[in-house]
Amino acid sequence: MREISTAALQMGPIQKSESRAEVVARMISLLEQAHAAGAVFAVFPELTLTTFFPRWYVEDQAQVDQWFEAEMPGPHTAPLFARARELKIAMSFGYGELTPEGQHFNTSILTNREGEIIGKYRKVHLPGHSEYDPERAFQHLEKRYFLPGDLGFPVWRNLGGIMGMMICNDRRWPEAYRVMGLQGVEMVTLGFNTPSVNSQMSSEGPEDRLFHHRLSCQSGAYQNATWVVAVAKAGVEDGHSLIGGSLIVDPNGKIVAETKTEEDEMIVHHCDLEACNFGKSTIFDFKRHRRIEHYGLITQRAGAEPPD
Amino acid sequence: MREISTAALQMGPIQKSESRAEVVARMISLLEQAHAAGAVFAVFPELTLTTFFPRWYVEDQAQVDQWFEAEMPGPHTAPLFARARELKIAMSFGYGELTPEGQHFNTSILTNREGEIIGKYRKVHLPGHSEYDPERAFQHLEKRYFLPGDLGFPVWRNLGGIMGMMICNDRRWPEAYRVMGLQGVEMVTLGFNTPSVNSQMSSEGPEDRLFHHRLSCQSGAYQNATWVVAVAKAGVEDGHSLIGGSLIVDPNGKIVAETKTEEDEMIVHHCDLEACNFGKSTIFDFKRHRRIEHYGLITQRAGAEPPD
Numbered sequence: 001m002r003e004i005s006t007a008a009l010q011m012g013p014i015q016k017s018e019s020r021a022e023v024v025a026r027m028i029s030l031l032e033q034a035h036a037a038g039a040v041f042a043v044f045p046e047l048t049l050t051t052f053f054p055r056w057y058v059e060d061q062a063q064v065d066q067w068f069e070a071e072m073p074g075p076h077t078a079p080l081f082a083r084a085r086e087l088k089i090a091m092s093f094g095y096g097e098l099t100p101e102g103q104h105f106n107t108s109i110l111t112n113r114e115g116e117i118i119g120k121y122r123k124v125h126l127p128g129h130s131e132y133d134p135e136r137a138f139q140h141l142e143k144r145y146f147l148p149g150d151l152g153f154p155v156w157r158n159l160g161g162i163m164g165m166m167i168c169n170d171r172r173w174p175e176a177y178r179v180m181g182l183q184g185v186e187m188v189t190l191g192f193n194t195p196s197v198n199s200q201m202s203s204e205g206p207e208d209r210l211f212h213h214r215l216s217c218q219s220g221a222y223q224n225a226t227w228v229v230a231v232a233k234a235g236v237e238d239g240h241s242l243i244g245g246s247l248i249v250d251p252n253g254k255i256v257a258e259t260k261t262e263e264d265e266m267i268v269h270h271c272d273l274e275a276c277n278f279g280k281s282t283i284f285d286f287k288r289h290r291r292i293e294h295y296g297l298i299t300q301r302a303g304a305e306p307p308d
Numbered sequence: 309m310r311e312i313s314t315a316a317l318q319m320g321p322i323q324k325s326e327s328r329a330e331v332v333a334r335m336i337s338l339l340e341q342a343h344a345a346g347a348v349f350a351v352f353p354e355l356t357l358t359t360f361f362p363r364w365y366v367e368d369q370a371q372v373d374q375w376f377e378a379e380m381p382g383p384h385t386a387p388l389f390a391r392a393r394e395l396k397i398a399m400s401f402g403y404g405e406l407t408p409e410g411q412h413f414n415t416s417i418l419t420n421r422e423g424e425i426i427g428k429y430r431k432v433h434l435p436g437h438s439e440y441d442p443e444r445a446f447q448h449l450e451k452r453y454f455l456p457g458d459l460g461f462p463v464w465r466n467l468g469g470i471m472g473m474m475i476c477n478d479r480r481w482p483e484a485y486r487v488m489g490l491q492g493v494e495m496v497t498l499g500f501n502t503p504s505v506n507s508q509m510s511s512e513g514p515e516d517r518l519f520h521h522r523l524s525c526q527s528g529a530y531q532n533a534t535w536v537v538a539v540a541k542a543g544v545e546d547g548h549s550l551i552g553g554s555l556i557v558d559p560n561g562k563i564v565a566e567t568k569t570e571e572d573e574m575i576v577h578h579c580d581l582e583a584c585n586f587g588k589s590t591i592f593d594f595k596r597h598r599r600i601e602h603y604g605l606i607t608q609r610a611g612a613e614p615p616d
Binding site: 124125126127148149152153155156157162169172173174175178179181182183184200201208211212215216218219222223252253254278280282283284285286287288289290291292294295296297298299300301302303304305306307 | 432433434435456457460461463464465470477480481482483486487489490491492508509516519520523524526527530531560561562586588590591592593594595596597598599600602603604605606607608609610611612613614615
């Protein structure tokens, strides 16, 4: 057994008016619950520190920058890191990253049990659009506020296992899982903020959105024989609803734990990394079965090109 | 609407002792049922014409070759093609292909409504092993009897849409769907022979096998916004059980029809290819969202290489 007792720490809604200090206090409370439940690893959502601001169209860059962190840890998040160090609990969470060069990314980090940042990931698959779209029920301006991630899909050794990160929409892209699978990943963490209704098709509501979410996490887990820990920011934020459905999925693709609310809520599972071995050495023993000579289009073209 | 009324024609078991003539008679009967139900496209399983022979270890190549077809159509299958032409029903089915050069492939073909073969696919992802394995509950010798497919994952225009084929284990590999998705595929057909118990883990029974089957077909359909028509050879063959669960999956990843038996059984659905458009133009508009600069490992390495 190589067990990582893992807590998925779902966050309820964060209103625009809520301060970083209020949010960090909630995070610390969840972290303490996770520690009390025996967890050594705590996973928080995408953009944990703020409301899901890509729903708002804002032209003033100074106003936009208030949703970003120029330092990590920074003044607001230092107490979170301090508490994690005291509790010896490793963690992952997402935030808006503003670099010294003025670049903006949708980022997540991974820490070890000493509270040191050992990994950083910047979201590659940005959904949505970059200009105000009057045809949508609400905006989804990730392509406006963020650059596509420039760090690829790295993995890190942590807590005795091999860990990778993705963020929200990445989970719908099998390429993201596979690049990590090809590095032997055993646990993928991902945070998400997923509107409960498709902004471009009002008939696609929360049931469908949860279905696609689960399908994407479960297939990624199964097809790479890895644990997947998917954590929502959920509930009604600024009048807009986000799905819950935080999940822990085993390397067989089965959901072993799922949240029941759209509030701050913890689920914990003892994730045995040895459970990855069967899949990785049989049906998904990539070296024996993958035929890369036939996969060329995957890296040759971004878009679809129908035949003549 | 660009509707293809499609029949998934599940075959019950085919015993080792059953003749090609008997099998083809069953296929023609199913084809007639499909035509009577208004279908213009009929999809049969993998290795439709014989028992799933990779479960048998045979050293005598002449005996092995009896499971293969040297011509298509050939003497046994000519009546099937003739009936399909009369009924003006296009079809896809799988068989063991023996080439003039003596190569063996696990192959499927696609015909148009005139009964002409317009596409051929040779299975790329061969599961199992090549030598007798005493540790398995039964053998799965696809790597012994077949060469890996050498035709890639092409697509063809047929019946007003863009069609591709895969076979059985291919459905577990998102690369297979994606290469076709990058050619705009709107309907993927696949036949399968899936043992009801994992030969290397007896606790993985039919429920798990059906779960993984559905998960793989549904995620492939959703993530490429394509119809998937998956057709089983099912039931107890030569004393060995194969799952049923033939499916028609819509481009949203939802199962719209599924067989209920492990016998010869038809399901039909009016597949509207226009239903692919929403996914292909929004969340899975590949050109806007895919970031091929980060997918390099997918084509650079076959096997997984954990970090140092």
